[in-house]
Amino acid sequence: MTHSNVKQNRRRTAREVALDVLVQVDKDQAYSNLQLNEALTEARLERADAGLATELVYGTIQRLSTLDGVLEQKVNKGIRKLKPWMRNLLRMSLYQMRYLDRVPDHAIVNEAVTIAKRRGQQAMAGFVNGVLRAVMREPELWEAKESMSPSERIAWEHSHPEWLVKEWIKAYGLEETASICEANNEPPHTSIRVNPLRANREALIEEMKAQGMFIKPSVLSKDGIIGIGTGNLAHSVWYKEGKISMQDESSMLVVEAVRPESSMRVLDCCAAPGGKSMHIAERMGNKGELISNDLHAHKIALIEDQAKRLGLSMIHTMNEDASKLGACLAPDSFDVVLLDAPCSGFGVIRRKPDLKWRKTLQDVKAIAKLQHELIREAAKLVRAGGRLVYSTCTIEPRENRDIVEQFVKEHPEWTLDDSWKQALPQDKLSEAFQRSEAGMLQVLPHDADSDGFFIASLVRTAQK
Numbered sequence: 001m002t003h004s005n006v007k008q009n010r011r012r013t014a015r016e017v018a019l020d021v022l023v024q025v026d027k028d029q030a031y032s033n034l035q036l037n038e039a040l041t042e043a044r045l046e047r048a049d050a051g052l053a054t055e056l057v058y059g060t061i062q063r064l065s066t067l068d069g070v071l072e073q074k075v076n077k078g079i080r081k082l083k084p085w086m087r088n089l090l091r092m093s094l095y096q097m098r099y100l101d102r103v104p105d106h107a108i109v110n111e112a113v114t115i116a117k118r119r120g121q122q123a124m125a126g127f128v129n130g131v132l133r134a135v136m137r138e139p140e141l142w143e144a145k146e147s148m149s150p151s152e153r154i155a156w157e158h159s160h161p162e163w164l165v166k167e168w169i170k171a172y173g174l175e176e177t178a179s180i181c182e183a184n185n186e187p188p189h190t191s192i193r194v195n196p197l198r199a200n201r202e203a204l205i206e207e208m209k210a211q212g213m214f215i216k217p218s219v220l221s222k223d224g225i226i227g228i229g230t231g232n233l234a235h236s237v238w239y240k241e242g243k244i245s246m247q248d249e250s251s252m253l254v255v256e257a258v259r260p261e262s263s264m265r266v267l268d269c270c271a272a273p274g275g276k277s278m279h280i281a282e283r284m285g286n287k288g289e290l291i292s293n294d295l296h297a298h299k300i301a302l303i304e305d306q307a308k309r310l311g312l313s314m315i316h317t318m319n320e321d322a323s324k325l326g327a328c329l330a331p332d333s334f335d336v337v338l339l340d341a342p343c344s345g346f347g348v349i350r351r352k353p354d355l356k357w358r359k360t361l362q363d364v365k366a367i368a369k370l371q372h373e374l375i376r377e378a379a380k381l382v383r384a385g386g387r388l389v390y391s392t393c394t395i396e397p398r399e400n401r402d403i404v405e406q407f408v409k410e411h412p413e414w415t416l417d418d419s420w421k422q423a424l425p426q427d428k429l430s431e432a433f434q435r436s437e438a439g440m441l442q443v444l445p446h447d448a449d450s451d452g453f454f455i456a457s458l459v460r461t462a463q464k
């Protein structure tokens with residue numbers, strides 16, 4: 001609890017809770033989702049207020065560069081010189097003025113002034129009032145400048161770092177990049193996967209609808225259900241009973257590339273927290289052999305918990321560095337190996353907006369180096385005639401197409417396999433098919449209103 005609240009012994013408002021979270025994220029580089037969960041638990045807000053606090057935190061982080069760009073035009077000494085609470089109060093207030101229609105501007109200003117006064121800063125309250133009223137009077141502050149280059153303009157209008165916009169323009173062109181950035185600012189839907197060993201998708205949809213939920217089948221995966229405004233279904237009875245899991249639709253497509261069968265021996269190299277392993281095991285009917293490995297010991301428990309919850313007893317866990325798996329698993333011994341590689345995560349910016357401000361081009365290059373190592377090691381474990389599936393939740397070609405192309409160039413005994421795409425919904429993914437090379441699939445967030453995701457399927461010919 002903050003100092004001022006202890007003093008006044010009063011519950012914080014949704015805006016104060018949101019402000020405290022934004023300050024932590026700004027000052028301590030805290031992760032917004034973790035910080036917000038903690039703050040919401042502590043503040044015990046009503047449901048609607050918790051929703052508002054969530055919207056303010058994610059929205060303000062999403063639009064950060066544009067909000068700062070407007071503020072810089074009105075704060076002479078520069079916003080980096082302001083105290084963190086003041087900087088974030090101004091950002092959050094501008095976010096509401098520009099992007100939320102619910103509250104009139106003057107009420108937003110009054111609320112901000114009240115918060116500043118509560119922090120015991122009478123003079124600062126006057127400053128907040130002055131800056132916000134100046135922005136109200138000058139709507140042109142929000143407009144892109146004539147002098148801006150195309151990448152600067154997209155970065156400004158959709159609040160993304162310019163280096164990332166430039167990367168995507170190189171890969172996808174101007175128009176598509178603007179669509180990616182726009183989609184990244186849309187709220188994500190709730191996406192769940194049905195466990196066919198415990199429930200039937202159509203029956204479950206009817207059950208959920210009967211409880212007044214707005215639910216529809218996924219257009220990308222036959223195992224998926226989409227919920228609009230359903231909140232977090234990880235607290236539901238269906239989840240507890242192992243009938244559903246939380247997973248985005250586009251990542252459910254991995255199972256179509258893996259094509260698991262109950263007689264197979266399958267390895268998931270980077271498996272935690274276990275989403276794709278569970279999906280594969282469900283498709284195998286809890287038969288055959290699946291090894292789920294992860295580098296981090298503490299994450300192995302997550303995989304085991306999920307397996308127990310879903311009744312998937314055939315999963316074996318392993319805690320090794322995937323770049324050294326050849327030392328502990330027999331070479332040429334798996335029918336399919338899945339490498340769902342660690343990545344920059346730029347396909348999930350809708351869910352984790354801080355990612356776009358946190359990660360740099362250097363990070364992307366460093367992770368690509370690791371991905372090169374991991375794919376080479378994973379390939380050694382596949383039997384002749386077997387398959388290797390490489391996937392990431394990013395849309396950076398450096399981590400996707402480039403990794404796979406270089407691997408195939410260096411390993412002529414591997415070929416890209418396009419046949420798995422026949423099982424995918426052709427109409428919904430037609431644009432993704434067009435932009436993707438044979439054997440690969442690059443889904444962008446605006447293709448089907450899902451996370452961005454990459455999948456490649458490779459087959460090992462009989463001889464090395």
Ligand SMILES: C[S@@+](CC[C@H](N)C(=O)[O-])C[C@H]1O[C@@H](n2cnc3c(N)ncnc32)[C@H](O)[C@@H]1O
Nearest residue numbers: 270271272273274275276294295321322340342
């Ligand atoms: C994209 S996540 C995997 C998500 C998972 N497949 C799922 O569907 O839930 C990447 C995982 O790789 C793990 N990881 C990172 N470096 C690794 C390494 N060298 N060896 C094995 N696992 C690693 C991380 O702990 C992380 O859990």
